[in-house]
Amino acid sequence: MYEYHDFYKKNFIFKIIQNDLKNKTHNVICTRFPPEPNGYLHIGHIKSICLNFFIAKFYKGNCFLRIDDTNPTTENIEYIKSIKKDLIWLGFKWDGKIKYSSNYFDLMYNYAIELINKNLAYVDELSIEDIKKYRGTLSTAGKNSPYRNRSISENLKLFQNMRLGKFSEGKMSLRAKIDMKSKNIVMRDPVLYRIKFQKHHQTGIKWCIYPTYDFCHCISDAIEGITHSLCTLEFQDNRMLYNWILKNISIKHYPKQYEFSKLQIEYGITSKRNINLLIKNKIVNGWDDPRLLTISGLRRRGYTASSLKNFCYHIGITKQNNTIQLSYLESFIKKELNKIAPRAMAIIRPLKIIIDNLSYKKKIELKVPNHPYDKNMGYKFIYFTKEIYIDNLDFSEKEQKNYKRLMLGNKVKLRYAFVIKAKKIVKDNNGNILYIHCKYYKNTLGLKINKKDKEVKGIIHWISCSYSQSVLFYLYKTLLNKKNINNTDNILSYINKKSLSIYNGFIEKNLLKEHQKKHFQFEREGYFYFDKKYSHKKKIIFNRILSLR
Ligand code: ATP
Numbered sequence: 001m002y003e004y005h006d007f008y009k010k011n012f013i014f015k016i017i018q019n020d021l022k023n024k025t026h027n028v029i030c031t032r033f034p035p036e037p038n039g040y041l042h043i044g045h046i047k048s049i050c051l052n053f054f055i056a057k058f059y060k061g062n063c064f065l066r067i068d069d070t071n072p073t074t075e076n077i078e079y080i081k082s083i084k085k086d087l088i089w090l091g092f093k094w095d096g097k098i099k100y101s102s103n104y105f106d107l108m109y110n111y112a113i114e115l116i117n118k119n120l121a122y123v124d125e126l127s128i129e130d131i132k133k134y135r136g137t138l139s140t141a142g143k144n145s146p147y148r149n150r151s152i153s154e155n156l157k158l159f160q161n162m163r164l165g166k167f168s169e170g171k172m173s174l175r176a177k178i179d180m181k182s183k184n185i186v187m188r189d190p191v192l193y194r195i196k197f198q199k200h201h202q203t204g205i206k207w208c209i210y211p212t213y214d215f216c217h218c219i220s221d222a223i224e225g226i227t228h229s230l231c232t233l234e235f236q237d238n239r240m241l242y243n244w245i246l247k248n249i250s251i252k253h254y255p256k257q258y259e260f261s262k263l264q265i266e267y268g269i270t271s272k273r274n275i276n277l278l279i280k281n282k283i284v285n286g287w288d289d290p291r292l293l294t295i296s297g298l299r300r301r302g303y304t305a306s307s308l309k310n311f312c313y314h315i316g317i318t319k320q321n322n323t324i325q326l327s328y329l330e331s332f333i334k335k336e337l338n339k340i341a342p343r344a345m346a347i348i349r350p351l352k353i354i355i356d357n358l359s360y361k362k363k364i365e366l367k368v369p370n371h372p373y374d375k376n377m378g379y380k381f382i383y384f385t386k387e388i389y390i391d392n393l394d395f396s397e398k399e400q401k402n403y404k405r406l407m408l409g410n411k412v413k414l415r416y417a418f419v420i421k422a423k424k425i426v427k428d429n430n431g432n433i434l435y436i437h438c439k440y441y442k443n444t445l446g447l448k449i450n451k452k453d454k455e456v457k458g459i460i461h462w463i464s465c466s467y468s469q470s471v472l473f474y475l476y477k478t479l480l481n482k483k484n485i486n487n488t489d490n491i492l493s494y495i496n497k498k499s500l501s502i503y504n505g506f507i508e509k510n511l512l513k514e515h516q517k518k519h520f521q522f523e524r525e526g527y528f529y530f531d532k533k534y535s536h537k538k539k540i541i542f543n544r545i546l547s548l549r
């Protein structure tokens with residue numbers, strides 16, 4: 001289930017843990033994966049999942065799944081369900097029950113009161129805009145809020161009234177009293193609680209104040225006994241606040257936060273906010289659109305859990321931000337499917353061929369391997385009949401020099417079958433090609449074609465019309481036409497309008513029945529995956545995972 005890679009275990013976080021164990025700072029390692037349920041998980045999350053679960057497994061510790069649910073405005077149950085489903089699909093099992101940050105709201109409230117009692121927190125009446133204004137910048141110090149020096153008893157009273165719903169949203173907030181002149185802006189009296197009259201998916205209407213990420217995260221880590229709290233680099237500056245909060249409340253356990261770089265992929269979107277933007281603008285059809293790098297999208301596209309995990313173990317864990325090539329991600333599924341995917345022929349852009357010198361009654365049975373190297377995958381029978389389909393791209397009406405496919409007067413070999421020669425084109429009244437008359441050469445079965453052969457131009461794939469099944473092929477290109485997306489980019493201006501093309505074609509008739517796993521390599525076209533969720537009897541869909549080129 002887990003792939004252990006020696007070099008993965010050499011990343012800097014493993015070194016830290018190794019030391020902590022040696023020095024007996026910890027005896028049992030405890031990590032967590034803490035998604036916010038405001039969207040579906042994406043490939044970036046897999047990087048974090050692999051790290052946290054791998055560590056726990058390797059050091060025989062625990063890894064918890066914690067739903068980090070402090071912002072009910074953007075969260076919902078559907079997202080929690082999808083998170084569980086994706087983790088299970090990846091093959092990871094969290095220890096114990098699922099944890100929710102909201103389980104700790106009572107405790108957090110008490111810790112907030114403790115900070116007020118220590119004169120380390122105060123209720124502020126500045127508006128959100130004013131808090132921002134007072135905060136200062138990287139080069140200028142912040143200014144104290146006029147409400148900063150209230151008495152402890154006044155703060156206690158106001159905070160209680162915040163909780164009782166006596167103030168409207170945005171009117172008050174609880175802030176830590178740290179240092180408005182701190183070099184680290186995060187430390188300039190950060191907000192710990194804000195008012196939100198919002199029903200929560202776990203706690204219902206019990207609360208109308210909710211803790212901020214910074215206040216909630218360190219306390220949740222400490223309550224759960226997390227030893228190494230692993231997060232991405234954008235939280236580097238927040239580490240100081242993380243430690244400040246834990247130091248100033250009466251909690252026994254001190255987790256430590258370590259940061260690593262986020263996974264980014266060329267042309268890919270790894271931000272729930274941006275994915276949501278694409279969904280809202282109907283650029284994709286939901287979170288599991290196969291063009292997205294969400295786990296559910298990648299699954300529908302045909303990526304396997306092992307290929308995704310392998311990829312994440314190979315890119316490793318560092319503090320350097322870098323964007324990974326899409327082809328590197330693809331290489332993992334390609335390598336895997338090359339071994340396990342049965343080969344078959346499929347026609348994406350059908351063009352009908354009529355074999356003149358074969359009668360309608362006749363069918364010629366051909367024995368074909370399911371896999372070119374793996375004989376254990378067995379054989380199947382396909383049929384050569386009077387009417388067959390080839391791909392439109394394998395025929396040229398215009399005469400071209402050195403054309404390696406079918407052309408009037410040209411010969412090509414049909415894969416696993418005979419050599420044919422094109423004799424005549426038949427068109428409808430509008431000039432569209434209806435079919436091509438061809439002749440087949442009986443004695444060419446098993447004939448090996450080499451490059452020097454002047455007679456037979458190439459090998460093309462085909463399907464018998466009588467032994468075919470109509471399907472839709474969904475061929476994908478990247479969603480964006482910009483390689484490296486920055487945080488500040490408006491992704492809507494980089495949408496590739498041709499990211500999806502749908503073709504109505506054919507596959508071999510019994511293909512789906514004969515194979516349990518629904519990954520195939522369609523010869524010359526690429527790796528495809530049967531889209532179980534969106535297919536039905538009358539409409540069978542295949543998603544192209546990647547082409548062979
Ligand atoms: P998004 O920007 O997509 O909303 P997030 O970081 O806000 O991502 P969370 O649900 O808070 O999403 O993330 C859960 C965990 O996954 C966090 O520990 C976070 O650091 C990690 N994570 C999120 N995105 C990536 C990424 N691209 N690469 C590695 N880890 C990530």
Ligand code: MG
Pocket residue numbers: 036
């Ligand atoms: Mg987020």
